[in-house]
Amino acid sequence: MAQGFVAQYAAEAAMQAEGVAGLDTSSVISLKEAFGVEHEGKGVKVVFREGNDETVAITVYPVVFFGTLIPEVAWQIQERVKADVEKYTGLTVEAVHVHVKGVVLKEERL
Amino acid sequence: MNAIIRLAFIVLTFLLAVFSFVFLLMMVNSDILSQMIIMVTYLREQRTYQIVAIVFWLTVLVLCLTGMVYSILSGRLRRSRIRSSDIGTIDIGVDAIESIALNSAKTAQCGIKAAKAKVSPAKGDKISVLLNAILYSDVEVPAMMAKVQDRVKKDIERYTGIPVARVVVRVSRVEPVAARVER
Numbered sequence: 056m057a058q059g060f061v062a063q064y065a066a067e068a069a070m071q072a073e074g075v076a077g078l079d080t081s082s083v084i085s086l087k088e089a090f091g092v093e094h095e096g097k098g099v100k101v102v103f104r105e106g107n108d109e110t111v112a113i114t115v116y117p118v119v120f121f122g123t124l125i126p127e128v129a130w131q132i133q134e135r136v137k138a139d140v141e142k143y144t145g146l147t148v149e150a151v152h153v154h155v156k157g158v159v160l161k162e163e164r165l
Numbered sequence: 166m167n168a169i170i171r172l173a174f175i176v177l178t179f180l181l182a183v184f185s186f187v188f189l190l191m192m193v194n195s196d197i198l199s200q201m202i203i204m205v206t207y208l209r210e211q212r213t214y215q216i217v218a219i220v221f222w223l224t225v226l227v228l229c230l231t232g233m234v235y236s237i238l239s240g241r242l243r244r245s246r247i248r249s250s251d252i253g254t255i256d257i258g259v260d261a262i263e264s265i266a267l268n269s270a271k272t273a274q275c276g277i278k279a280a281k282a283k284v285s286p287a288k289g290d291k292i293s294v295l296l297n298a299i300l301y302s303d304v305e306v307p308a309m310m311a312k313v314q315d316r317v318k319k320d321i322e323r324y325t326g327i328p329v330a331r332v333v334v335r336v337s338r339v340e341p342v343a344a345r346v347e348r
Contacts, residue, residue: 112253113253118261119261121264121265121268121269121324122324123324124323124324124326125255125257125261125324125325125326126255126325126326129255130250130255133250133252133253133255134252137252150252150253150254151252151253152253152254152255152256153253153254153255153256154255154256154257154258155255155256155257155258155261156258156260156261157258157260157261157264158261158264158265158268158324159264160268
């Protein structure tokens with residue numbers, strides 16, 4: 056199962072959570088995009104556990120809206136991502152790490 | 166760790182002072198310059214002195230590099246891990262905290278025209294916030310800034326759950342209120 060495939064599900068699930076403005080893409084991926092290489096699942100990092108193709112650890116880099124309680128949004132993201140990825144891919148999600156990258160005001164959508 | 170790095174800094178600055186003094190003398194007086202060159206070439210030819218000198222300069226180089234890395238990294242909070250639930254960890258990036266501080270300062274309606282926020286670690290898992298602000302000229306600075314401090318502290322604590330040790334507001338400039346043009 057490809058990483059990008061899992062990452063897409065994770066990204067979609069994270070975007071569903073309340074208070075998430077978008078996902079932050081790292082500069083490396085932006086560079087990759089600039090060169091025309093398509094990258095699936097922006098703002099999500101998927102790591103398979105070594106020697107075990109059925110277990111993944113996912114790191115999500117969201118940007119949230121100003122005025123939301125960040126820990127609660129993060130918990131919501133964790134639960135949604137874990138549930139969705141396990142449901143659609145059948146993999147075991149070992150951990151969902153959330154690293155909040157930024158905060159934006161409501162008006163400016165990413 | 167801190168004491169070691171302080172000691173390293175002291176040693177480094179002392180060495181730097183000595184060498185700059187010697188170089189200064191060499192620049193001023195050509196006699197000393199030629200003497201020094203003779204001495205250095207003499208030292209270079211002796212095997213033991215050469216090894217000692219190489220080791221010495223390597224240590225200085227390592228000290229310099231550690232000092233540089235430390236002083237670059239120490240100023241900024243890299244990440245603050247608030248808690249780990251049973252699913253995974255939750256990190257709140259420095260940029261996020263800074264932009265919360267900025268947004269809450271700007272929406273406080275205290276006459277802040279522009280601001281820059283910087284977050285640094287404080288004692289006991291807390292953070293301290295430095296706010297560099299440009300104000301409009303019709304602001305009572307002490308009263309309004311007290312309000313801003315209070316608001317920034319409360320907002321960061323509420324939205325991120327990270328305790329704030331202190332909020333320092335530095336008013337860097339005051340700009341005249343732009344003349345309102347009636348149209």
